[in-house]
Amino acid sequence: MSTKKETIIKNKITIMVVDELRKIVGKDNVSTDDLLIALHSKDAAGMVGKGIAVVYPENTEQVAKIVKLCYEKDIKIYPQGSSTELSGSSMPNGGVIMNFGRMNKIEEINIVDGYVTVQPGVRFIELEEELSKYKYMFPIDPGSYRAATIGGAINTGAGGMRGAKYGSIVDWILGLEVVLPTGDIINIGSKTTKCRQGYNLTKLIVGSEGTLGIVTKAFLKIVPAPENIVYAAAFFEKIEDAMSAVADIKRSGILPAIMEFLDEDVVEVGRKIINSDAEGNLLIIGVECNNEASERVLNNLAEILKKRSKNIIFAKNSKEMEEKGIMELRRAFYPLSMKFGFQQLKTPTFVLIEDIAVPVSTLHKVVKAIKEVAKKYDFAILIGGHAGDGNIHPIICIPTEDPEKFEKAKEFYFEIMKIALKFEGTVSAEHGIGLLKKEGLEMEMRFRKSEKALDIMRGIKKVFDPKNILNPGKIV
Template identity: 35%
Template sequence: MTAEQLADRLRISIGDKAVVTDPDILNSHRNDHATFCSAGTPLLLVRPASTAEVSEVLRAAGEAGVPVVTQGARTGLSGAANAIDGCILLSTSRMNQILEIDVEDQVAVVQPGVINADLSRAVLAKGLFYPPDPSSWEMSTIGGNIATNAGGLCCVKYGVTGDFVRGLEVVLASGEVVRMGRRTAKGVAGYDLTSLIVGSEGTLGVVTEATLALRPEPEAALTAAATFTSAEQGLAAAAAIMAAGLQPSLLEFLDGATARAIQNYRDMGLPSNVGSLLIAQSDRGLRAVDDVAEMARICTEAGAIEVAEASDAEESRMLLEARRLVNPALEPLGATLVDDVAVPRKRLVDLLDGITAIATKYDVQIFCPGHVGDGNMHPTVVFDRDNPAAEERALQAFGAVMELGLALGGTITGEHGIGKLKRQWLEQELGPVALTLHRRLKTAFDPTNLLNPDKLLHPH
């Protein structure tokens, strides 16, 4: 089957307008938000509108032997959605319906192209809460969140995307449609296929519908923020907050370098000797006031320079503002490579010390904000993109941070995933036996290696 024959077949089965061959549009869909990930030139972009149409696309692709890369909003940070030469890009953008919000059973059923923020707002209007809140939530899709098992700021209390996925409809590489999981709160019928699809980065099947658990709407969060002269003090305060059982609904850390970059970018009143900044929230209703006072007390005891407590939602928003400025503040400083290692909380001091040593060794700047309650940090290597030597050193530092995370008993990726960017380090984290199991699972779902074939694992 030639490319033109394949396009014609797809135009007949899913409609003219759903098959895009315009080179400019194809070019604009080659990449997700990962830096340093090569992308190929796609053959076609298709926008199926239903499960049956997804099935048609996969059957046609299978017969033509053309690989398929599924794309949501392409906000991923590891290249999982990058095009492969000669592939079909399968966009879920037209499958964007919230099919049901069941208030009594606290469940939503959605198509994969629904934007996270649209779902979050729709359920909030019914007094419910969909917690997963990746930074991309205003743009990213539920399908993409599932494919990457996206995290976010409120994971520290509520968990990640996978914790809210109860059931899925998935189209396999064969074009067969399979439902997995359940709608009920509990269920142990057979193997947990649902969790296997979550985080599989489009390599095992295409999600066409998701049944998601919701929670009762939380009460408004109150916030405390504290500055310290050292990173160690901020980390010690974070550990003490977690140990105290205060169940923070957010616990974010900025190292001194990041805090100073933000202060340079916009005057947030941060002291010039700031060594770290900690922001903590509680959404435990009546108890939140006491929680925040206790968090503030813990920070003071840990040696804080200054502690601020918000008494209402607006003040809380203000205190969170510094966290929101991390990306804008770092952007003017150069190109960035963002790691997302997670380590046991008690190894965070060693992680930060090790990162300082790595920055020195490779002569790069590394900023270190992160979701400290989860031990999930975002060491960010900033460098001059126009300097090839600096870029090479940055890449080496990026890898060294992952190796440090593994050495500290952690993982190379807490929330961004493997995609194309981290395949070699995944092999290191898994070891040979788990790697073999990965390849066998891939084959069990996709025997001809049709779906996103060069992602997550190196081609065999």
């Protein structure tokens, strides 16, 4: 509890800092409007924070000056992309909110060297549109790609729909420009695919949720877009059969880019999209190949899937896939969950998405275990996710205005995290730790008898940020 005198001093410092911020970025790029701050302190995971100002820097130099100012005055900084991370990692708690909406330029596309240079505020959809002009792509493809920014995804360690082949974003960052909490600017990694630069600080920053430094520029690895993708959407009566089909495909030597899963309830709600009366648990497979090989690959895929599924929709290329609505149904997982929640609860609904990863070979057991726990809690649950890399997203819907149910949901998700650990998985696959998974991370390290790793993480935080001004309270 602050004394009256302390509060007055605090307010004076705040006014002074806001004045200084205006000098750095111009008065239009700083706001202390209560409601605008509130809008930047809310996220898609239902969390609500607070801040003293929102600042919109336009370049790295401005970021460095702001950080230096805040470091000197002991003001917390909360870097922010589009707040779609679902773990509370960009949630502010009383300091300056630094939004990267104005740093949204694609600076360079270099096809020969295979990289693109982007500012943190570039959205995935914008990058995809630009790269498609060169028949290239950045393979990371989060479900929220319309809204998510590259900077946010780097800090979250995001993945996406093509994880089965391409992994997550950490595998696709060549180098970063980072502003340290002191205001110093460092360039780590390089524009080359091979780079041995001592300890790999680039990989350390990826997934650090803005707690170690502020990413102001990124060099991303890009690859040619595939000539063709063939698709199969197979329906299975039992979840176990769908998961066994994943294993069959893996054993066959086919390497799909897409191996996505939706359970029967999601299919039921979204059947209109694929214009089919098909029922059951859905597995969507997408394999990249050249035009000449397409028919052969599709036949191989059909042979494997037919062993366990009686109903399969095939698409010879992306155009056919779009006409049949296959990926549209997968991308609609989130909207369909909202629709499902509204149908079930008849009131504005909040969708809570869990994010665990387990070894692919255990998926069928894990899905079964999650369904059993959901019954105990009496939650209507939908399950979907990235079967190819063992990343599943159980979703429950709760009324928007029900804090009691929200607490119950957190308890439920804790049980799901325990299931992930029991099957040698991990509590967070691609949504990050933020605020919601802090206890989960501690539980995981205890489970692994590796609490020392948490001490090391706390030590790293201190080395980077001794005054604890960068996104404090997150991860550890």
